[in-house]
Amino acid sequence: MSTRPxxxxxxxxxxxxxxHPAGPGRWAGRxxxxxxxxxxxxxxxxxxxxxxxxxxxxxxHGDPLxxxxxxxxxxxxxxxxxxxxxxxxxxxxxxxxxxxxxxxAAYAQAMVTLGQRPEATDAFLEARAPDAPAPxxxxxxxxxxxxxxxxxxxxxxxxxxxxxxxxxxxxxVHWMREVDGRALDFTGLAACCxxxxxxxxxxxxxxxxxxxxxxxxYFHATAAGLEAAGDDYLLVEAIGRRGHRGMFDxxxxxxxxxGELLATTEQIAWYK
Amino acid sequence: MSTRPxxxxxxxxxxxxxxHPAGPGRWAGRxxxxxxxxxxxxxxxxxxxxxxxxxxxxxxHGDPLxxxxxxxxxxxxxxxxxxxxxxxxxxxxxxxxxxxxxxxAAYAQAMVTLGQRPEATDAFLEARAPDAPAPxxxxxxxxxxxxxxxxxxxxxxxxxxxxxxxxxxxxxVHWMREVDGRALDFTGLAACCxxxxxxxxxxxxxxxxxxxxxxxxYFHATAAGLEAAGDDYLLVEAIGRRGHRGMFDxxxxxxxxxGELLATTEQIAWYK
Numbered sequence: 025m026s027t028r029p030x031x032x033x034x035x036x037x038x039x040x041x042x043x044h045p046a047g048p049g050r051w052a053g054r055x056x057x058x059x060x061x062x063x064x065x066x067x068x069x070x071x072x073x074x075x076x077x078x079x080x081x082x083x084x085h086g087d088p089l090x091x092x093x094x095x096x097x098x099x100x101x102x103x104x105x106x107x108x109x110x111x112x113x114x115x116x117x118x119x120x121x122x123x124x125x126x127x128x129a130a131y132a133q134a135m136v137t138l139g140q141r142p143e144a145t146d147a148f149l150e151a152r153a154p155d156a157p158a159p160x161x162x163x164x165x166x167x168x169x170x171x172x173x174x175x176x177x178x179x180x181x182x183x184x185x186x187x188x189x190x191x192x193x194x195x196x197v198h199w200m201r202e203v204d205g206r207a208l209d210f211t212g213l214a215a216c217c218x219x220x221x222x223x224x225x226x227x228x229x230x231x232x233x234x235x236x237x238x239x240x241x242y243f244h245a246t247a248a249g250l251e252a253a254g255d256d257y258l259l260v261e262a263i264g265r266r267g268h269r270g271m272f273d274x275x276x277x278x279x280x281x282x283g284e285l286l287a288t289t290e291q292i293a294w295y296k
Numbered sequence: 297m298s299t300r301p302x303x304x305x306x307x308x309x310x311x312x313x314x315x316h317p318a319g320p321g322r323w324a325g326r327x328x329x330x331x332x333x334x335x336x337x338x339x340x341x342x343x344x345x346x347x348x349x350x351x352x353x354x355x356x357h358g359d360p361l362x363x364x365x366x367x368x369x370x371x372x373x374x375x376x377x378x379x380x381x382x383x384x385x386x387x388x389x390x391x392x393x394x395x396x397x398x399x400x401a402a403y404a405q406a407m408v409t410l411g412q413r414p415e416a417t418d419a420f421l422e423a424r425a426p427d428a429p430a431p432x433x434x435x436x437x438x439x440x441x442x443x444x445x446x447x448x449x450x451x452x453x454x455x456x457x458x459x460x461x462x463x464x465x466x467x468x469v470h471w472m473r474e475v476d477g478r479a480l481d482f483t484g485l486a487a488c489c490x491x492x493x494x495x496x497x498x499x500x501x502x503x504x505x506x507x508x509x510x511x512x513x514y515f516h517a518t519a520a521g522l523e524a525a526g527d528d529y530l531l532v533e534a535i536g537r538r539g540h541r542g543m544f545d546x547x548x549x550x551x552x553x554x555g556e557l558l559a560t561t562e563q564i565a566w567y568k
Contacts, residue, residue, distance in 0.1 A: 117566075119402075237411075240512040240562065242564050244543075267418075
């Protein structure tokens with residue numbers, strides 16, 4: 025593992041989450057034009073960056089089991105620091121904090137749980153992947169004219185659920201992958217967890233101001249499971265459960281094409 | 297709001313999460329015999345205590361929108377401190393950290409998101425409460441002989457799902473309430489989120505070593521919604537999604553009897 029980013033990157037996400045060591049528990053980075061949203065960075069970039077800072081730590085033990093990221097304020101274009109802290113190390117689990125700062129103010133924070141899983145236990149899989157035709161048989165989503173840079177980093181192929189269903193279900197299913205063939209890892213998967221259409225748009229028939237406030241991920245796949253998924257499409261099923269008085273949620277499951285449950289993710293977001 | 301607990305408590309949970317101010321961002325408490333589990337406290341007590349510390353803060357703004365608690369190590373019987381930190385205050389949201397310490401070591405940590413919701417927005421409710429007969433028509437779960445103190449603090453009335461279903465679904469539905477008539481609040485609701493039978497017991501046919509590692513809650517109800525639920529039964533539907541290599545999850549929705557979605561909660565837990 026290198027803690028100093030290379031000068032050139034094969035994939036856009038690696039460049040976007042590049043962090044330079046800047047002292048113990050401090051990583052220096054900057055916002056990424058390629059992952060810009062309307063008035064700030066794509067939330068999934070912030071989530072991925074917080075996770076990457078922890079994964080960069082040379083003394084960390086284990087791979088991600090879960091994380092929660094709070095996106096507290098709109099990040100400004102420019103330099104930033106991520107402060108990391110190991111809160112506790114156990115035999116098979118480790119707990120980290122990460123905080124993204126610009127100047128003296130905190131803009132995003134996360135808790136990351138790492139674990140070293142035992143090799144052999146019994147297992148169950150009760151969640152079921154949604155029915156979906158092969159992505160090659162579906163049309164890519166037309167994103168021309170939307171003008172959001174981060175959307176250009178992903179290819180989406182909608183399977184079910186429309187973008188305007190007033191009063192109907194907000195359930196959606198889509199295939200997605202990074203456009204530049206980056207192989208899946210925990211950082212890439214974390215970013216995908218915020219690349220889900222805001223349910224309130226689906227409920228109320230269109231684009232309106234929204235902002236992710238808090239996003240939780242539980243990683244069910246091991247590093248080997250992510251490696252097996254490679255750069256192939258991921259299948260994402262998302263539902264909304266409730267929205268009222270300015271806050272709505274979604275809950276989503278993320279699957280490999282081979283049918284492995286890679287992660288579950290929930291979030292609350294603000295709307296008006 | 298009082299920041300000094302009274303000398304006598306009407307309800308066991310209030311006594312169990314009593315914290316005395318011990319300096320800025322520091323609250324002193326102790327473990328609660330009434331909420332003891334097998335070899336340490338009930339995880340829901342730890343979650344509730346971390347939340348209570350933030351709610352005690354006289355300068356906090358808003359009510360809980362969400363929290364994630366990491367239960368990092370087995371808490372020992374005796375005194376403890378909870379350290380609180382306000383990470384960021386915005387116009388309508390505020391973000392807090394809380395960390396439970398015994399001596400110099402951290403045993404549990406949480407991030408808590410507070411918010412002041414706008415009065416009037418459009419709304420949707422897509423999650424559906426599970427079918428359940430009135431709790432009065434169902435038999436209370438027989439907990440005699442189990443010997444776990446915290447279980448005595450709750451009354452459970454199972455609706456669906458058995459405690460031994462090898463190979464079958466782990467879905468369960470139950471009514472629950474605190475036995476001493478404590479009115480629901482955010483702290484009480486947080487504790488309920490860990491009072492859910494471990495899915496791996498349901499999968500693999502019985503009690504085995506398990507431990508909650510990380511638990512996420514999104515609070516959909518406002519304080520008024522919780523007040524309306526009062527001390528009546530809550531309806532809890534829980535599913536398992538995946539368990540393998542020593543970690544399993546659950547996802548649950550918690551409803552008032554009147555059919556309001558009060559909270560959603562997910563967790564990952566260790567098993568062997």
